[in-house]
Amino acid sequence: MLSALRCGAGLDTGDIYIKQPLSLHGSAEEIFLRADGVIEQMIEQIVREEPIATPQRGDPVLFSRRTPAMSNLASCPEGDLSSWYDQIRMLDAEGYPHAFLEAHGIRLEFRRVSMRSDGLHADVKIMPIPPN
Numbered sequence: 001m002l003s004a005l006r007c008g009a010g011l012d013t014g015d016i017y018i019k020q021p022l023s024l025h026g027s028a029e030e031i032f033l034r035a036d037g038v039i040e041q042m043i044e045q046i047v048r049e050e051p052i053a054t055p056q057r058g059d060p061v062l063f064s065r066r067t068p069a070m071s072n073l074a075s076c077p078e079g080d081l082s083s084w085y086d087q088i089r090m091l092d093a094e095g096y097p098h099a100f101l102e103a104h105g106i107r108l109e110f111r112r113v114s115m116r117s118d119g120l121h122a123d124v125k126i127m128p129i130p131p132n
Contacts, residue, residue, distance in 0.1 A: 002035060004042050006053045013060075015053030017046055027112070028093035068097040073110070085120055088113040098125075105129055 002022040008014035020038050024031055045051075071091055076083040088099040088110045098109040107129045113122040 002038050002042070004046060013056070015055050017051050017053045018042055027089045028091060028096060032093055071097045071099050073099050073101050081115070081120055085113055085115050088120075088122060102129055 001019045003019045004017040005012060006014035006017065020042055022031070022035055022038055026034075071087070073084060073087055076087055084099075091097065091099045092111050092113070098111055100107055100109045102108075105128060107127055109125040109127075110122045111125070113120055
């Protein structure tokens with residue numbers, strides 16, 4: 001769900017104006033583009049209907065900030081193509097450190113993944129590992 005929140009003292013702590021479903025299928029870039037349209041509709045709805053915000057319920061779910069090292073595909077469960085697919089697609093957007101593998105002084109970065117009957121297909125950028 002995509003939520004429109006009242007600005008509050010903490011991050012994502014404000015009351016909720018409206019929620020709309022958002023499909024998480026496709027790459028991060030595709031999800032962001034879909035979110036743009038949903039957000040535009042939500043803004044129009046808030047301006048038009050002036051809904052009353054309701055307090056959030058339940059315990060907060062806190063997420064730690066991702067580090068670039070978390071984009072390493074070596075952390076995916078062995079042999080689990082679904083994990084590889086999700087890792088690559090969720091990092092396939094501008095500003096995100098793309099999913100990667102490193103071996104023998106080479107870094108492979110993966111983008112534009114698709115799941116097919118014969119396995120995963122993706123674009124791969126191959127380059128030397130940059131010195132520290």
